[in-house]
Amino acid sequence: MARNIIEKIWDEHKVADLDDGSTLLYIDRVFLHERTGSIALKGLEASGRQVRNPEQVFCAMDHIVDTFPGRTDETVMPGGKAFITTTREAAHAAGITLFDLGDERQGIVHVVSPEQGIAYPGVTLVCPDSHTCTQGAVGALAWGIGSTEAEHAMATKTLVVRKPKTMRISFDGQLPPGVTAKDMILHLIGVHTAAGGVGYAIEFAGEAVRNLPMEARFTLCNMAVEFGAWTGLIAPDPNTFDYVRGRPYAPDEAHWEVARENWQSLVSDPGAVFDKEIRIDVADIVPQVTWGTSPQHTVGIDGQVPDPAMETDLNRRQLMQNALAYMELEPGMPMEGIPIEAAFIGSCTNSRLSDLRNAAAILKGRTVAAGVKAIVVPGSGLVKKAAEAEGLDKIFTAAGFEWRESGCSMCFFAGGENFGLETRVISSTNRNFENRQGPRTRTHIASPTTVAASAVAGELTDVRKLAAQ
Amino acid sequence: MMDKFTTLNSIAAPMRRLNIDTDIIIPSREMKRVSKKGLSEGLFAGWRYTTPGGREENPDFILNQAPYRDSQILLAGGNFGCGSSREHAVWALHEWGIRCIIAPSFGAIFQGNCVRNGILPVVLDDDIVQSMADHVTVNPAHNRIRVDLDSCTVTAPDGETYGFEIAAGDRRMLLEGLDAIAVTLQRDDEILEFQARDRLRRPWVYL
Ligand code: SF4
Numbered sequence: 001m002a003r004n005i006i007e008k009i010w011d012e013h014k015v016a017d018l019d020d021g022s023t024l025l026y027i028d029r030v031f032l033h034e035r036t037g038s039i040a041l042k043g044l045e046a047s048g049r050q051v052r053n054p055e056q057v058f059c060a061m062d063h064i065v066d067t068f069p070g071r072t073d074e075t076v077m078p079g080g081k082a083f084i085t086t087t088r089e090a091a092h093a094a095g096i097t098l099f100d101l102g103d104e105r106q107g108i109v110h111v112v113s114p115e116q117g118i119a120y121p122g123v124t125l126v127c128p129d130s131h132t133c134t135q136g137a138v139g140a141l142a143w144g145i146g147s148t149e150a151e152h153a154m155a156t157k158t159l160v161v162r163k164p165k166t167m168r169i170s171f172d173g174q175l176p177p178g179v180t181a182k183d184m185i186l187h188l189i190g191v192h193t194a195a196g197g198v199g200y201a202i203e204f205a206g207e208a209v210r211n212l213p214m215e216a217r218f219t220l221c222n223m224a225v226e227f228g229a230w231t232g233l234i235a236p237d238p239n240t241f242d243y244v245r246g247r248p249y250a251p252d253e254a255h256w257e258v259a260r261e262n263w264q265s266l267v268s269d270p271g272a273v274f275d276k277e278i279r280i281d282v283a284d285i286v287p288q289v290t291w292g293t294s295p296q297h298t299v300g301i302d303g304q305v306p307d308p309a310m311e312t313d314l315n316r317r318q319l320m321q322n323a324l325a326y327m328e329l330e331p332g333m334p335m336e337g338i339p340i341e342a343a344f345i346g347s348c349t350n351s352r353l354s355d356l357r358n359a360a361a362i363l364k365g366r367t368v369a370a371g372v373k374a375i376v377v378p379g380s381g382l383v384k385k386a387a388e389a390e391g392l393d394k395i396f397t398a399a400g401f402e403w404r405e406s407g408c409s410m411c412f413f414a415g416g417e418n419f420g421l422e423t424r425v426i427s428s429t430n431r432n433f434e435n436r437q438g439p440r441t442r443t444h445i446a447s448p449t450t451v452a453a454s455a456v457a458g459e460l461t462d463v464r465k466l467a468a469q
Numbered sequence: 470m471m472d473k474f475t476t477l478n479s480i481a482a483p484m485r486r487l488n489i490d491t492d493i494i495i496p497s498r499e500m501k502r503v504s505k506k507g508l509s510e511g512l513f514a515g516w517r518y519t520t521p522g523g524r525e526e527n528p529d530f531i532l533n534q535a536p537y538r539d540s541q542i543l544l545a546g547g548n549f550g551c552g553s554s555r556e557h558a559v560w561a562l563h564e565w566g567i568r569c570i571i572a573p574s575f576g577a578i579f580q581g582n583c584v585r586n587g588i589l590p591v592v593l594d595d596d597i598v599q600s601m602a603d604h605v606t607v608n609p610a611h612n613r614i615r616v617d618l619d620s621c622t623v624t625a626p627d628g629e630t631y632g633f634e635i636a637a638g639d640r641r642m643l644l645e646g647l648d649a650i651a652v653t654l655q656r657d658d659e660i661l662e663f664q665a666r667d668r669l670r671r672p673w674v675y676l
Contacts, residue, residue, distance in 0.1 A: 015659055016656060019638075020637030026663055026667065036555060036556065039503055042503060047650070056676060078501065079501045082502065083503055086503045123674060128554055129553075130554040144554040145581065146554055146578055146582035148582065148585045148586070148649075149581060149582075149585065152649055155650050156654060156657075156660060157664065158653060160649065194548060194551065195488070195548040198576075198577070225552075228551060230577050249676065252673075258673070259671075294488050296488075315485070315486075315546060316487065319486065319488065412492075412553075413496070413497055414498060415497060415499075421521075431552065433493070434515060435492065435493075439515075439522070440521065
């Protein structure tokens with residue numbers, strides 16, 4: 001029978017069908033971080049249980065650590081140090097691999113995992129973090145769980161999971177110049193809402209996805225959760241195999257051929273059935289920027305702030321009104337030209353080498369507008385090193401950006417560093433929720449190139465105009 | 470052992486806004502310690518208090534209003550609990566006193582976290598939740614809602630009864646207050662057998 005890729009990985013990991021229709025699923029890899037992983041390790045310890053296969057469990061330090069140059073265990077976040085030291089102690093006690101401060105492999109969990117070859121085609125990987133879906137870009141079934149479930153996965157090597165419905169989203173055609181994976185996913189969420197994927201595992205497919213470089217594929221899968229999906233993934237192809245080969249935790253050369261042969265079958269069979277199919281012609285997509293407080297509140301940069309009065313669904317209308325009040329915007333305002341006070345490039349969505357290269361290409365020979373606080377945070381120590389080797393850091397600092405150590409940084413507000421009350425930020429991150437980047441901070445999400453262009457202009461800007469100059 | 474859930478008869482608070490995310494349920498800055506306890510103070514902190522990080526109550530926020538302070542049920546909007554995976558959202562709700570959330574849909578991770586911590590997530594059609602919210606708003610103390618996990622029903626203030634669906638495993642876990650890990654480890658032989666077979670089939674996965 002024809003099966004889709006999600007069903008194939010599912011079947012390969014099925015330990016048992018449970019009587020209520022859920023599945024006991026084998027989990028290949030667990031990844032933790034110091035904010036939610038610390039609690040999972042402590043919980044396990046408190047119940048007297050052990051990590052069953054510690055060699056398959058990894059931990060990042062990314063959420064709470066500061067990203068200032070010369071950082072230590074001390075944090076701007078009050079009490080942050082305890083998360084760091086507790087995690088370190090618990091990780092050592094459990095015998096799992098920790099990518100600690102001072103290690104060049106340290107960085108954001110969803111950047112580090114594929115970079116180290118921990119996520120690769122066909123594995124199941126879980127992490128108590130909602131953006132675990134990012135790692136589906138290498139053809140892994142990777143999803144976010146709670147801390148208690150992480151304890152379960154570590155203690156039993158399994159999780160009890162209800163089989164998600166499946167959806168295929170095909171992005172057809174060729175991406176227009178200046179339009180990126182970030183714009184593709186924002187466009188999707190804008191059209192189909194932030195709850196459009198609830199209950200589904202999604203295969204991203206189609207010509208435009210096949211043509212995406214690996215690093216852009218992570219961006220696409222990263223925001224599957226912002227679409228409400230259980231997870232998203234992309235079938236592995238020769239690009240994926242090239243990306244994975246030779247990475248520290250990837251299959252070694254002795255196993256490489258047999259692994260790759262297995263991975264080649266990880267595609268949806270012709271005639272495979274999905275519970276839902278969506279097709280999008282990417283020729284219609286323009287650079288996106290969000291205007292509200294949900295990722296579904298997105299428009300083309302050449303568009304306007306929408307009018308809630310035009311929305312027929314009352315709940316959605318209310319949400320739009322709340323968002324406009326929070327963002328202090330009026331219906332009908334052109335997006336282009338809205339003044340910004342800060343710019344942020346980073347996060348598991350857009351902090352990889354190619355993101356930095358693309359932003360630097362816009363910034364080269366230009367400077368950030370007066371009064372705009374601009375920060376760039378590489379996704380891992382290795383990304384930072386590679387960027388410095390090609391002089392990207394110099395371009396950023398010459399333009400007026402702060403160049404930071406890797407971590408989640410101001411993607412979210414943990415109680416420490418933030419953009420400040422009612423500051424308007426253009427950000428390459430994934431969430432524009434109320435207070436996400438700081439108390440009453442107003443976040444506009446966009447691609448790293450749109451962030452760079454807007455930082456230069458001091459206002460929301462169509463990157464296509466700057467790139468053409 | 471977590472709390473058992475069998476039946477509940479309680480005042481319900483309508484919070485029908487769409488997409489209430491876990492950052493709203495508990496802002497990051499309120500997650501101050503490596504602990505599952507002491508989180509209820511931070512519940513809905515951004516809405517509940519007048520200033521960010523402050524503790525002066527905002528009288529307009531529903532859970533600060535007299536009858537709703539005793540709510541054990543939330544009548545929520547679609548996609549409730551979306552966003553960040555933080556289980557702190559559920560720990561905070563539970564510690565504050567919430568035992569059941571009725572919504573047209575939930576964020577997937579949040580829904581799983583509820584079941585593992587003794588909170589019953591009930592999915593009902595949007596118009597049913599709305600009609601219950603309308604009743605409750607008129608007189609919260611007299612318009613109580615009854616939830617019965619044994620029969621999987623919700624009885625609205627007007628006496629109308631609605632059935633809901635929940636996975637049998639989740640239902641059992643809530644009804645009996647079971648420890649999920651202990652339940653799974655009853656199948657440990659099967660897991661170890663699977664692993665032995667898998668090691669031969671996919672040797673590259675084993676580090
Ligand atoms: S970068 Fe942001 S979204 Fe990504 S894991 Fe860190 S806090 Fe979460």
